[in-house]
Amino acid sequence: MKCAEVVVAGGGIAGRLLAWRLLRGGRRVLLVDRDPAGGASAAWVAAAMLAPASEAVTSGPEVLAPGLAALEQWRQWLAELAADAGRVVPAGFTGSLVVAHPADRAELSWFAERLARIAGGEELAQSLDRAGLADLEPELGRFDGGLWLPREGWLDNRALFAALAEAIAVHGGQWLAAEVRAVFPGRVETDRGPLSCALAVDCRGFGAKGDWPALRGVRGEVARVRAPEVALSRPVRLLHPRYQLYVAPRPDRHYVIGATELESESLAGVTVRSALELLSALYSLHPGFGEAEILELAAHCRPAFADHLPRVAAEPGLLRANGLYRHGYLLGPALVESALAALAERPPAPPVRREEAPQLESVR
């Protein structure tokens, strides 16, 4: 049986961040994931928008304050990562845009009204006319206006995954490529045998469902394209009565288009209908996407609790952190802070809830 001080099960956004913070705090950490590159995690598939205002509109006001704080946290973390790993993670902090086609203009006023109500006097959005929109994103010429949410942004999640892996290695963290089967106090069961440790940390996202029955998967589908004819520097959200679609920029005119949201735990590939929805919305945003190259169509399940807010659970020898839902990057900082707080017997950071460790079906 291998021994480590801390074993983190799951190398997605939560596991990676938490391992890095624990290492920086002087702990010795072993990370276990069947794909150490992170390719098996929902956060790898994600578009990694940092959109506290728009997510507060669609998901609830609880995410606003922690989301705004997360943007500051990310700026700081990205600077620390650049120092640790020698890698600059591409990111943008110049806001996002919200637009709607003329037929759906009512959605735009609905969105602005809802946001104003949530913001309670704080100015989180500015209405733009055609000229104002063109100033910010000259290529969105087919829209006669929109909203600018200056306190939003994005980051390049795959570059972040690589930088975190590098930083973890720099701090002496170890990786084990193995499939985690279950996580117990002081023990992580894998397909390559059990691992014993002083502290087992369960960050498996949807993969932890077997050990935390209140979790459910909410399927999301995402497209990645390379569009040499399109130059957008900010994330753009396209409002529609039935779909929530956004395009997040990446370096080299790559774009991530997300995301469907289906009450399904299917991990099967992207359906034709979802691809049509995503891609037709994309094409309607800018005709230059017509000749874009489709690099990837991917589906995953976001880990969610019934209230769609993250939770930590701690008991001696065991810490679980999960339920980031569609907010891996927006609420990841709050979840990490709450997990570290739980280890120090301090209360969690809102909106994260702490609960007693879920009862395992068979404690061996």
Next chain:
Amino acid sequence: MNDGWTAYGVTLHSRLLLGTALYPSLEVMGRAVEASGAEVITVALRRQAPGSGGGRSFWDYVKGLGRRLLPNTAGCHSAREAVALAHMARELFETNWIKLEVIGDDYNLQPDPWGTVEAAAELVEAGFAVFPYCTDDLVFCKRLLEVGCQVLMPWGAPIGTGRGLLNPYALATLRERLPDVPLVVDAGLGRPSHAAMAMELGATAVLLNTAVARAGDPVAMARAFRHAVAAGREAFEAGIMPERQTASPSTPVAGTPFWHGEGRG
């Protein structure tokens, strides 16, 4: 709302049916269902990979709310798709109730009358209790009754538009011509006043989703609709005064001989 109504032999007391999609979270949805007092809730499963049990966690949550479930075939564009999904829903939810939706136009989600009638006939034959989503067209509705539907779900306006009753005349006509058929006004209601208006016209019940799910506070909005539905129903039963062309003061105006007045208000 003490009087009940009957759908396929089941007596129901709430006249508000609620959909389970589009809420900010499952928990909010659960509380909205509670606040609405709905006894029947609808569940969409077309896009959840039902064949492989993809939506099981969601379905278990919905079942746990303890309401009668009305699975729907939202997202189906042909009779064949809808029939196949209905069979799947019957197995998954152990109910023969099915809200039949066969969409004819993808943009405004308008029902396809031909496909809906075809699917309804087949489903009734297969033992389903069919709740067909239809327009307010009298002939379409009559065809649905002819193939064995016992409840109709005419729209108020296209799904999700929140525009209210676009054609009160047509709904009133349905009520008048089909006095014994439960009419559940489905789709297009945006405000509690729309629901009250439907009930005042004699609708048996209303079905809502977007108006509650996308409200700033879905739970409070569910409660508001509950009150509106109750008020509209009570008004219908109480007998609403007829509209008049001319104003008529409800008390005689001083200085006007009473025989010049046109009755009282």
